[in-house]
Amino acid sequence: MTAWQLDPNRCFSPEPSQRAVASELFEKVRGLPLLSPHGHVSPQYLLDDIQSPDPATLLVIPDHYVLRMLYSQGTPLERLGRQPLGGSPYEPDSREVWRRFCANFHLFAATPTGLWLKHELIDLFGVTERPSAESADRLYDHLCERLALPEYKPRALFRRFNLQFLSTTDGAADDLSVHARLREAGLPVAPTLRPDAVVDPTRADWTDALAALERRAQIPVDDYPGYLTAIRDRRAAFKALGSTATDHAALTAQVERLSGPQAAATYSALRAGRASAVDAARFAAHMLFELAAMAAEDGLVMQLHVGSLRNHHGALHLRFGADIGADIPIATEWTRSLRPLLEEFGAHPNFRVVLYGLDETNYSRELAPLAGHYPAVRLGAPWWFFDSVLGMERYLDAVVETAGITNLAGFVDDTRAYPSIEARHDVWRRVACNWLAGRVVRGLLDDDMAPWAAEALAYGQVKETFRLG
């Protein structure tokens, strides 16, 4: 039996002339440092620098894209190590969870999760056989052994991945002292402010989030000016710790500009519990405008990702909470929705906004045309379900002809699965090089321009877009 192997030409087209160009381009960019300005790694994990003791705890239980697939094929989350909310906590049987994962590894055939896991297992962990019911225990023991070694500690992996910059995602009221200590330790890690909870009064946790904001900023948020000051204060605190960007999620891209008095009155009504649901939604839409104004002031790059209907499966959400793989996209509109924001700040020299979506129809119809006009707009990486070989290819196919290379924001891995970071960047770089190679061999890109374009997609555009210079 031959060993389970990674194809050195994976992701490349099989057509020999394209493969040759792709391979040559990839050799030029594969060794570039990784920039990861958008992700969900825990800063505490990097500070503690202690690795998970077993592969289920590291690779299965916390990864909702692994869980999602197993759940969709009938495995209850309880049997995958997830604990129902409110129950007495218990230690999951990691070996059992790992066995279930291995016995179902075929479910990941031809999926990006399968590709990343294969990369990690073979390249990072030296695995030589595919997970299966039969190999599960051998792999478990092998991986536990490896995970105990110093070279698998989080910071050792950080160096191995050649990470030049990594950003976490943090709430407006989060204690940033962990970040301060990471900076002292010399790690190129910065927080990213994601203030959704304090700017969206349609959320159930808005009032609590404001209270926490007030405590953290030590600024009263009783009225609208105080509220804005507190948010500005947090932006400054993040920036002082190396932030270059903020992150914003919304169900739609709707932006509305309220006048100052209108906004202040709505804020007061919301605080007093006298505002309607419509007012709450309008205020949230207005706050996107207000946050753009702040970004034009302080120069933090605004990231906006829209279109995910969170926690679609209510019963499961009640039982297990968020992030269990039941966020489902909806159709998105950008052209009219974002217009008030873009008309005001789209040509502002200090403003930059990166747009991410889950509705591929927007790529060629709205996002590439917007990025191909407004100086402030950069088109974000294919997000989430499209962070995949074919998803990336459809993205490049749909946007480059209209927006060019230089209006793209490069790649972000957007992951909480820390060991997968290298694998994800590897896929992007391979796909980007292969896509460019396709242009070259069809006579649509000068061959002496392709290395420039490959470097831009693999590294330069993300550095420039996120002001990491």
Add this chain to the structure above:
Amino acid sequence: MTAWQLDPNRCFSPEPSQRAVASELFEKVRGLPLLSPHGHVSPQYLLDDIQSPDPATLLVIPDHYVLRMLYSQGTPLERLGRQPLGGSPYEPDSREVWRRFCANFHLFAATPTGLWLKHELIDLFGVTERPSAESADRLYDHLCERLALPEYKPRALFRRFNLQFLSTTDGAADDLSVHARLREAGLPVAPTLRPDAVVDPTRADWTDALAALERRAQIPVDDYPGYLTAIRDRRAAFKALGSTATDHAALTAQVERLSGPQAAATYSALRAGRASAVDAARFAAHMLFELAAMAAEDGLVMQLHVGSLRNHHGALHLRFGADIGADIPIATEWTRSLRPLLEEFGAHPNFRVVLYGLDETNYSRELAPLAGHYPAVRLGAPWWFFDSVLGMERYLDAVVETAGITNLAGFVDDTRAYPSIEARHDVWRRVACNWLAGRVVRGLLDDDMAPWAAEALAYGQVKETFRLG
């Protein structure tokens, strides 16, 4: 002049390495039996076992996809053997119809209809020249001769096609005695209940359909409980004759859950002619929920296909009735629309729902994510206009990365063109194998996993999805 021939490598990529893998995979699955759990073949046709006497009657006049293309290029339906409603019936001149079809055969170049017809003519009927004005009469005579032979009788074709299971589509009030006789004759044919007419009060025929239901079920439908009992009775009658699934068409995927008393009151108002159009639509949306509840009880797989605006061309509809090729798709929303149904039954162990649509934008945005989460959801085959080489490829490209192989429902031919059944499955199997081969040669699917995936797409997934075990 060389004979008109089927390319033995049709549908495969021209790139040699992919073609080699595709061909190898296809050889492993091409001989598997056909499962056809969703289609529109007449059970009477199989019971009578009498073949159409000429090729126009068999291949042209009843196939609205053939008619549609000829009509779009200016041939009136009357000249294609279709008779206006309400006129005195007459025998169409089959040879004339056939001549018109042959003279226009170039219209089908590069279309799936053209591909199926070519397969049938060459492989099934031994034709060696392409239809044209010049060859029309020779082909007509040749085909008439063939059709008179016993090996072209419907049941002989059934055996030739290696059909292991075939399902028809039947109304709630349809007499199932034909099906009982087919069972007695040992044919693996079952009915599929399509109760649209009795569950959608926005339809003009709702009242008549209810009367027919009452007569067939011998259960009074005066009130809501009786109505539900009558529907349950029909489901049981279908199940007793081998049904494993039901089929439901709707313009949108809108589901709404009315309380029992609300539903009963609305039913009564509808029956009394006192309900508004809005009430009618809400009741129809509620009935999808109710039918899902019944499916969770009796285990019949629920098929839901949405997004076709029927009879778009009103004048032609008045003149020739339905099914003349003027059903046009509209944009579809699934994520919010289907949520009430999925939240209630999406994880029910006895419930299964297969989703079909005509809006490709749903594939990656909504359908694959839903199928990749809810255990009850299977993603139906590319439907109708997408039952084609490129349509299938776009489908696989868009859904497998998110939903994997095992959340797909395999293939259904959905045809009333009986002689095309083998050709349609042949195309699907070729395209699926070629798609998997593409994954293999790009290093994205382990080569020793590909045969499993090919078998799953060609046969296993449809068997498992439709509970044909």
Add this chain to the structure above:
Amino acid sequence: MTAWQLDPNRCFSPEPSQRAVASELFEKVRGLPLLSPHGHVSPQYLLDDIQSPDPATLLVIPDHYVLRMLYSQGTPLERLGRQPLGGSPYEPDSREVWRRFCANFHLFAATPTGLWLKHELIDLFGVTERPSAESADRLYDHLCERLALPEYKPRALFRRFNLQFLSTTDGAADDLSVHARLREAGLPVAPTLRPDAVVDPTRADWTDALAALERRAQIPVDDYPGYLTAIRDRRAAFKALGSTATDHAALTAQVERLSGPQAAATYSALRAGRASAVDAARFAAHMLFELAAMAAEDGLVMQLHVGSLRNHHGALHLRFGADIGADIPIATEWTRSLRPLLEEFGAHPNFRVVLYGLDETNYSRELAPLAGHYPAVRLGAPWWFFDSVLGMERYLDAVVETAGITNLAGFVDDTRAYPSIEARHDVWRRVACNWLAGRVVRGLLDDDMAPWAAEALAYGQVKETFRLG
């Protein structure tokens, strides 16, 4: 250093068997005359027959797709030779503009604009080095020299391009005497009526446009019958000068049929300033119906292109006017919107409508099915952002399987960039041939049918669709 060169196999697939077929098909059609029945070349430019003196004036300043890309990367329009409205006019420094363009030529890598420019520069102007900061001055001098030669005069290019027919785009009140003189000069150039300003009362210029219409037609437009008569008069005047088509832009495809009295009353209310915005929109939707009725009468082919939200960037629009690259597409609906028009005229023997859109999701979902049914419907070329290699491929992929070859309207270049006309048709012909070659080598199109299909897509379909016979 090797010369900058056009790949003779550009646009073709690199796979050798497909490339061979594509190349063979292309050789058969590359020399066919060009038909350009939809474009924005100025008739005055052809009448004057004087070429622009320098490359910035010819290739940069008037082309909003060139400007758009440079603007999106931070170059203000003022520095690209565009003059703010209302300021004192000045002579732009063409050499400076050209230098800026050349220094940024890499922005056009892998875009259609880049491909057309490369074609023009090398093939038309004999350039041998790529534009760059370093080469800018040499190229400027070379191009100025060339532009002074008689073979670069507009009519000489007309002959060189082998243009068999070219249509301009003209308002309802435009003076057609230029066209009369072009006809006298023997040029196969015709006007195309684009009456948007007189049929859409939601526009700010509607009243002025009506006054101009009245003056031009010498027919009072005080009431609705007069208004219709004036429009009919203009249609006849255009037709007398060789027009075979009209052109209509709308934000949506919404058509509504008002009764005669309703329409007349609404018209009067609009004229008196007593109508609501809703009335104005309904009247515009009604006028699409009315224009279709006129087209069924006079046989002018109706072109309808929808889905562009014009002048998205308000501030820039105020400063520089329209056509500065800030028109952004929106999602479009055709199936229900166009139904009233198609039900009435979709099968009318004298009526023909060509549909263009900027929302690719319509291709397979709505447009191909409509074109594949209604005899009057032809599916227009991929418009605007999709007039590109990949855009054309997605179009063909999405529509041919459903609509076939013969329901497509072939190609239109839709350009105001006169020197790019040949390059654009070259791209379409190459892409079409390569696409057909892909069908051939996959066994999905008989190889002896491919030349017919190539000729149809390259030439025949546009001739037939636009009644240029």
